[in-house]
Amino acid sequence: MRKEFEQMIINNQGRIRYIASRYSHEGEFDDMYQEILLQLWRSFESFSGESKQETWVYKVALNTACTFARVAIKIKEIKQSPLHQSIQELLPPQENCQADILNRFMDSLSDTDASLLMMYLDGLSSDDSAKVLGISSNAVRSRIKRIKNEFESKYIGD
Structure with a gap:
């Protein structure tokens, strides 16, 4: 299974890198790229071949990228919120x-x-x-x- 996964990553390297770069913010590319690879690895056994491998890679990569981006935005919003800043000021x-x-x-x-x-x-x-x-x-x-x-x-x- 490892060889097939590695070959799939080699075949789709450009797609994966493009998605990671397109959806990541400054300084997040490497983290997003690694997260996409992790999700591809976790779900690789469930790939049934009903669609083309490239299509499946896109689906997993885009879903991962969107989730990653949403979480990053939420964290930044929380840190910049007036409530968070007020709490920080109240803490000794x-x-x-x-x-x-x-x-x-x-x-x-x-x-x-x-x-x-x-x-x-x-x-x-x-x-x-x-x-x-x-x-x-x-x-x-x-x-x-x-x-x-x-x-x-x-x-x-x-």
Whole structure:
């Protein structure tokens, strides 16, 4: 089954990339692309062949992209809502709480960098993180170093 799935991805690479790029917002392409691949993998066994494989790929990819985009929009709307901002203002500042500091910092990062930081904190190797994000191990190490420097300059100082 793995070989057939890999061949299907190779045959439909352009379609999948186009859908991910068309429906993703800035910095979300890699996440959406990975989500589409995940959904294709999860539903691959259920492909019965009643339609052409390309049609099925489009259907799964478009449904995944639309769902992904709706969720991303909802999250952004919630964070920008006056109610969310009012609640944030009412909460007492907890500068000494490490989890709050980390959450604030992660909110300031792009989705990709926040995902990368989570993987780093979970102990994933740069090779494993690179595979998840579809970038090179060197790029992962470089981004981690930049993220660490950014955190240090924001929260630790000189």
